[in-house]
Amino acid sequence: MKKLLLLFMAIVLAGCGETGSVKERDLEEDVQNLPGDNGNAKKPADRSGAVQKLAAAVNGFAFDLYPLLHESAEGKNLFFSPASIHLALAMTYNGAAGGTKEEMAAVLHADGMETGELNGSYASFLNMAEVKKGKNELKLANSLWLKKGYPFLEPYKKTVRENYGASLHEADFADPQTGEAINRWAEENTKGKIKNMVNRIPPGTVAYLLNAVYFNGKWAFPFNKEQNFEDDFYAGGKNPVTVEYMTNEREYPYFENGQFQAVELPYAGKEFSLAVILPKEGESLEEIVGQLTPEEWERWSQSFAPRRGTVTLPKFQMEYETSLNEPLQRLGMESAFSGLADFSNMVENGGVSIDEVRHKSYVRVDEKGTEAAAATSVAIVESAATDSFHFKADRPFLFLIRENRSGMILFIGELTEPGAK
Incomplete structure (x- = not known):
């Protein structure tokens, strides 16, 4: 059995008319109108040039970040929302200045856009993107949690509120209930799929910027559960595991080359689709x-064409969680995490930096469709002064007890197992 990769959930936004129930012959027409139909696909009327430019920036960011997360996953499951991460960082970017802003712009692929253009594009996208009709649902939510009494600039708060629809919350970060409130917000805005977004609020935290995205889509062509079967799944040379497969035979947008097969599974109503890329036998993921680059993905996606065949997928569910500090710094966003960070457009006189960018996600794929959720948090803390330090004895250490007048060492020890007696 060949390896399977859930590579990319391609969000295709269409018009705002009611979908209702769709007859099978209409669904067959939907396949003909999906992106990649030899250039003959219908273009959604509300995808403005600004939103398309934003989508290109998000996709560029996605294909930069994905190889780094793939590398760190070391053969384990991986699932993330580049849109969620980009949104949270775009809100943070509005508070950056100087070199920090330049670095963030390059990483976000926003260096060809004015800040106002980026914000306006997101305002348009958020206005058009939310869907709750027919059999599909897409929800995006943003929030900004600020330390009560801290000198955040009013223009920054206004920009995030008006362009990103972010709810603003003043909070006491020393109060454990603040962390609970943040976790409730993330859980409520992902239909309970993302829990415990914030485990512990570090000392010196002055802000959290959060994005949440929730998607629930029903297949245009549901799989028949009665046709499910069990078979082996082979992963990276490991022993095979038995999984439950679902199968469907009909016409789908399809593309293959010498290295892989690719199929696109539409969700009801044409607004969304799932693309799956499967390496051929002997080819490596x-x-x-x-x-994978934006240009290569565009070339591949334009090569899809309707073709009848059998699609067999395993049912699966997974959760994923990671800190994005290292990959974002490897992409070039370095100063934002250091004492050299310049967020003077967020806080009066600056003096803050990013402590952590954390991402959590969930996905379930079965006979009916796909449910997916993700949340991204950006924690902002007061920057350490140049002459200060952080000392955290979280690894084995040596200690000495001495008599100070003589300098005589009375005891020497090593702590390697704090719980042992």
Whole structure:
């Protein structure tokens, strides 16, 4: 059995008319109108040039970040929302200045856009993107949690509120209930799929910027559960595991080359689709990941064409969690995490930096469709002064007890197991 990669959930936003129930012959027409139909796909009327430019920035960011997360996953499951991460960082970016802003712009692929253009594009996208009709639902939410009494600039708060629809909350970060409130917000805005977004609020925290995204889509062509079967799944040379497969035979947008097969599964109403890329026997997933760029993805996606065949997928569910500090710094966003950070457009006189960018996600794929959720948090803390330090004895250490007048060492020890007696 071949390896399977859930590579990309391609969000295709269409018009705002009611979908209702769709007859099968209409769904067959939907396949003909999906992106990649030899250039003959219908273009959604509300995808403005600004939103398309924003989508290109998010996709560029996605294909930069994905290889780094793939590398750190070391063969384990991986699932993330580049849109959620980009949104949270875009809100943070509005508070940056100087070199920090330049670095963030490059990482976010926003260096070709004025800040106002980026914000306006997101305002348009958020206004058009939310869907709760027919069989599909897409919800995006943003929030800004600020330390009560801290000198955040009013223009910054206004920009985030008006362009990103962020709810603003003044909070006492020393109060454990603040962390509970943040976790409730993330859980409520992901239909209970993302829990415990914030485990512990570090000392010196002055802000949290959060995004949450929730998606629930029903297949245009549901799988028949009665046709499910169990078979082996082979992963990276490991022993096979038995999984439950679902199968469907009909016409789908399809594309293949010498390295992989690719199929696109539409959700009801044409607004969304799931693309799956499967390496051919003898081909490695790593080689495909190495080729993946926005330009290559665009070329592949334009090569899809309707073709009848059988699609067999495993049912699966997974959760994923990671800190994005290291990959974002590797992409070039370095000063934002250091004492050199310049967020003077967020806080009067600056003096703050990013402590952590954390991402959590969930996905379930079954006979009916796909449910997915993700949340991203950006924690902002007061920057350490240049002559200060952080000392955290969280690893084995040596200690000495001495008599100070003589300098005589009375005891020497090592702590390697704090719980032992």
